[in-house]
Amino acid sequence: MALLLNIETATTNCSVSLSKDGETLVLKEDNSLGYSHAETLHLFIDEVFKRAEIKPSKINAVAVSKGPGSYTGLRIGVSSAKGLCYALNKPLIAIDTLESLANQVKIDKGYIVPMLDARRLEVYSSVYDNNLKQVRDIKAEILEETSFDNYLKQGLVYFIGSGVEKTKSIIKHPNAVFVENKLPSANEMSSLAELKHKKSDTEDVAYFEPYYLKDFVAIKKA
Numbered sequence: 001m002a003l004l005l006n007i008e009t010a011t012t013n014c015s016v017s018l019s020k021d022g023e024t025l026v027l028k029e030d031n032s033l034g035y036s037h038a039e040t041l042h043l044f045i046d047e048v049f050k051r052a053e054i055k056p057s058k059i060n061a062v063a064v065s066k067g068p069g070s071y072t073g074l075r076i077g078v079s080s081a082k083g084l085c086y087a088l089n090k091p092l093i094a095i096d097t098l099e100s101l102a103n104q105v106k107i108d109k110g111y112i113v114p115m116l117d118a119r120r121l122e123v124y125s126s127v128y129d130n131n132l133k134q135v136r137d138i139k140a141e142i143l144e145e146t147s148f149d150n151y152l153k154q155g156l157v158y159f160i161g162s163g164v165e166k167t168k169s170i171i172k173h174p175n176a177v178f179v180e181n182k183l184p185s186a187n188e189m190s191s192l193a194e195l196k197h198k199k200s201d202t203e204d205v206a207y208f209e210p211y212y213l214k215d216f217v218a219i220k221k222a
Contacts, residue, residue: 019189038076066095091205093203099192121170126138
């Protein structure tokens, strides 16, 4: 029996779940538009343990969304996860944010494009097939009318994530399906973290860093 704590902070959704054998027992999240992670993450962690009536010392590992995503959100989530691993002497599991997001879509055929909003017309995206197997690596790209054409020509393509809003105003292909108002969640992390736990696929807590994809650039106020 594996009890895992899952932490997702790559976007505005501050999300925490406690899972048992790959199934979510308790989920607490706030997907409002603002970033409240610094104020709410530890409150959410405390709440999922209390609601499940499980002591933190009883978990087998801590899983965290590794990115890509918000620099600040990822930093807060990873720092909290590493702190818990040190305090509880538990292993750290890293979950690909876009893979977790893609797992919200269940299809018989076609492709899934999980995408997170970046600056201007840019998104962080990847491509998965109907079996949730990654068929294109993660990359940052500027959206154009012909973006993802090689997949759209083959059939339906399901776009999901915070990058959908800007994408649907640019890509007008009839095979494009936009799954709106969805963000990465700790709920989908449960099954993915369980698979990694079974394989002992863990990270070095001391040296693990989030996958930012691009260097952080501070924007000066006018």
